[in-house]
Amino acid sequence: MNLYGFFEDIKNYIKKADLAENIDILTSTHSECDDFMATSGSYFKDRTTAKRICNEYLNLYDSLNKLKCITNIVSNYKECSKFLNYWINFKLRESMHNGDDSFCTVYNALDSQITFNSLYDISVNFIYDINKDDFYKMNILYRLYKKYTDIDGILENADDMVKRTLLSYSTACCTDYLEAKYICNDGNDDDSNNSQFCTQLKKFEKTYESLYDTEIGRNPEYMNYFKKLSECKNTNVTSTALIGTTVGLIPLMVGLYKVK
Numbered sequence: 001m002n003l004y005g006f007f008e009d010i011k012n013y014i015k016k017a018d019l020a021e022n023i024d025i026l027t028s029t030h031s032e033c034d035d036f037m038a039t040s041g042s043y044f045k046d047r048t049t050a051k052r053i054c055n056e057y058l059n060l061y062d063s064l065n066k067l068k069c070i071t072n073i074v075s076n077y078k079e080c081s082k083f084l085n086y087w088i089n090f091k092l093r094e095s096m097h098n099g100d101d102s103f104c105t106v107y108n109a110l111d112s113q114i115t116f117n118s119l120y121d122i123s124v125n126f127i128y129d130i131n132k133d134d135f136y137k138m139n140i141l142y143r144l145y146k147k148y149t150d151i152d153g154i155l156e157n158a159d160d161m162v163k164r165t166l167l168s169y170s171t172a173c174c175t176d177y178l179e180a181k182y183i184c185n186d187g188n189d190d191d192s193n194n195s196q197f198c199t200q201l202k203k204f205e206k207t208y209e210s211l212y213d214t215e216i217g218r219n220p221e222y223m224n225y226f227k228k229l230s231e232c233k234n235t236n237v238t239s240t241a242l243i244g245t246t247v248g249l250i251p252l253m254v255g256l257y258k259v260k
Helices: 005-022 031-043 047-065 078-096 099-114 132-154 158-184 190-211 238-248
Strands: none
Touching: 005 047, 005 078, 005 132, 031 047, 031 099, 047 078, 047 132, 078 099, 078 132, 099 132, 132 158, 132 190, 158 190
């Protein structure tokens, strides 16, 4: 199975995630999320984060479900289902104490509040605990595409706004990009999952290069503030990459199953 397949449409998913995360909680809140905060808030660094993530999760599920691409059928495991799985892994694991170890417990608590609720029609048996190594590399790709969408978005603003932020955004890509390049060039590209990751990295490179065909390439002044990927300096990324990918050596029970 291609774990990284959802990156084929990641720009669209990022937009939907941003919308789900920015809906006013005062106008779009769910009582089940209050219950989730009451029962599982102690797992989080901030109890109120539990309620916020729950509401965002329901909003994102609803948005993706309208595309009719959410499914529990393994043989028809659509890419947006994989994205929703990545998104909830990321949100929970970054927000909790001992996020990697507590994910299953907390997600099950969230699932018990909303699954089979007639108001939401949600049954998400495709959610599972993503392997740490894959999760680490998915985070790199997601951050790269998020920075790309930030750059693409500011081009619609006034000239002074572009100049102030273009260098900052494009420079911010370098750390993740260099780390990704190191992972793909360390001689382990024969590994199937690493190959999936590196294939998606190559696609990102082409996507990023498409920015040259926008106002950035047509306006020489913008080019002075835009750092190309080829201009990223190869600083000491070895230790970071090794720390990140080595965690994947820890055996994990992973599969397409509902977390138990």
